[in-house]
Amino acid sequence: MEMKEMYGSLGISKEVLEFGLKIEEQLKDRFAAIDETAEYNQMKVIRAMQECRVSDIHFAATTGYGYNDMGRDVLEEVYAKTFRGEDALVRPQVMSGTHALHIALSGNLRPGDELLSPVGKPYDTLDEVIGIRDAVGSLKEFGVTYRQVDLLSDGSFDYEGIRAAINDRTRLVAIQRSKGYATRPTLSVEQIGELISFIKSIKPEVICMVDNCYGEFVERIEPLEVGADMMVGSLIKNPGGGLAPIGGYIVGTKECVERAAYRLSAPGLGKEVGASLGLNQSFFQGFFLAPTVVAGALKGAIFAANIYEQLGYSVVPNGSEPRYDIIQAVTFGKPEGVIAFCKGIQAAAPVDSFVTPEPWDMPGYDAPVIMAAGAFVQGSSIELSADGPIKPPYAVYFQGGLTWYHAKLGILMSLQKLTEAGIVRL
Numbered sequence: 001m002e003m004k005e006m007y008g009s010l011g012i013s014k015e016v017l018e019f020g021l022k023i024e025e026q027l028k029d030r031f032a033a034i035d036e037t038a039e040y041n042q043m044k045v046i047r048a049m050q051e052c053r054v055s056d057i058h059f060a061a062t063t064g065y066g067y068n069d070m071g072r073d074v075l076e077e078v079y080a081k082t083f084r085g086e087d088a089l090v091r092p093q094v095m096s097g098t099h100a101l102h103i104a105l106s107g108n109l110r111p112g113d114e115l116l117s118p119v120g121k122p123y124d125t126l127d128e129v130i131g132i133r134d135a136v137g138s139l140k141e142f143g144v145t146y147r148q149v150d151l152l153s154d155g156s157f158d159y160e161g162i163r164a165a166i167n168d169r170t171r172l173v174a175i176q177r178s179k180g181y182a183t184r185p186t187l188s189v190e191q192i193g194e195l196i197s198f199i200k201s202i203k204p205e206v207i208c209m210v211d212n213c214y215g216e217f218v219e220r221i222e223p224l225e226v227g228a229d230m231m232v233g234s235l236i237k238n239p240g241g242g243l244a245p246i247g248g249y250i251v252g253t254k255e256c257v258e259r260a261a262y263r264l265s266a267p268g269l270g271k272e273v274g275a276s277l278g279l280n281q282s283f284f285q286g287f288f289l290a291p292t293v294v295a296g297a298l299k300g301a302i303f304a305a306n307i308y309e310q311l312g313y314s315v316v317p318n319g320s321e322p323r324y325d326i327i328q329a330v331t332f333g334k335p336e337g338v339i340a341f342c343k344g345i346q347a348a349a350p351v352d353s354f355v356t357p358e359p360w361d362m363p364g365y366d367a368p369v370i371m372a373a374g375a376f377v378q379g380s381s382i383e384l385s386a387d388g389p390i391k392p393p394y395a396v397y398f399q400g401g402l403t404w405y406h407a408k409l410g411i412l413m414s415l416q417k418l419t420e421a422g423i424v425r426l
């Protein structure tokens with residue numbers, strides 16, 4: 001069977017495929033650069049695994065308290081070496097990115113301290129962790145205050161505002177690398193480094209924490225290499241490589257990681273407890289695959305940006321700018337566009353492709369939301385997934401793809417659904 005017939009058998013028309021292939025042809029150089037970054041990062045991971053003498057004994061399961069879990073300890077050493085930290089906490093007991101950020105913050109802040117975000121409002125789920133929105137058990141309830149300095153209108157740092165915000169109670173600065181679902185730009189690691197240098201020039205002892213979600217392995221360097229004390233993320237995003245079924249990580253200085261560990265388990269216990277329950281192999285293997293998985297997701301994001309930009313839609317980031325995370329936004333301007341796009345992503349999935357996503361009133365949102373995900377791991381956003389609130393400007397956010405070929409199929413299928421709905425004419 002010819003390639004075109006193969007795509008045809010999945011429901012992709014000749015016109016859609018040809019349009020996609022024309023765009024792909026224009027992206028050869030960018031894809032080559034992404035492959036080179038993946039190759040570099042692959043070497044980084046392999047070198048760390050070799051230096052830590054990873055062996056199949058480290059894949060053995062522990063239960064109960066998990067004392068002397070060699071696999072867990074070596075996995076943490078591999079993360080620390082790869083990301084250039086002194087120590088790491090990488091655990092299935094960390095339930096999500098938000099949980100990892102919560103223990104990093106609450107483990108390192110004490111009553112009377114102040115937390116500063118110099119990059120605007122953090123990711124939504126942190127509102128209640130910090131107490132921006134009142135919540136039981138928030139940092140605010142424990143006497144930790146919060147201050148925020150927004151980015152300037154051109155997306156740059158408000159250095160004077162940051163200088164004015166730092167005071168003798170400022171203990172920890174939280175820097176979010178990815179824009180998440182906000183409209184500000186994603187920060188490069190280099191920009192994060194400049195910000196950290198500035199902050200430490202004012203107050204050297206302040207802890208700089210980077211929310212690294214969606215950023216791992218996108219560049220050759222990571223935030224700890226430019227002065228961060230701690231970086232935090234989720235294993236069902238980039239570093240889990242699609243194989244980790246749960247988990248979160250914190251990598252950084254020994255003191256920062258230790259304090260977070262005492263919060264995760266209990267004072268006095270710290271990193272010494274926590275059975276890995278047979279998940280170590282998935283964690284090691286997922287981390288090993290993560291650089292190439294991230295490369296596939298990045299190619300998908302760039303492919304989509306160029307397809308929809310060429311068709312006249314507004315896309316963030318645009319088709320040609322550099323990438324610092326794996327998220328892509330496309331604005332369709334009408335609900336039918338968002339819905340057709342999500343239906344295409346769903347129809348291209350390896351799991352639940354027969355399901356039709358519909359907008360629904362999700363708790364916590366002020367408009368119906370449509371979500372497409374046909375994932376092996378529930379909620380995994382390193383797997384191809386898309387969602388969009390059904391409200392102006394009718395934008396869809398999408399990310400992931402365990403392989404470039406699947407990301408490509410998903411995007412072609414989204415275009416197929418948009419043409420079938422009469423929204424796009426090729």
Ligand SMILES: *Cc1c(COP(=O)(O)O)cnc(C)c1O
Nearest residue numbers: 096097098123178180211213234
């Ligand atoms: C996903 C994400 C989080 C939260 O992670 P969850 O696993 O969804 O709790 C925090 N910050 C950023 C920037 C994220 O992208």
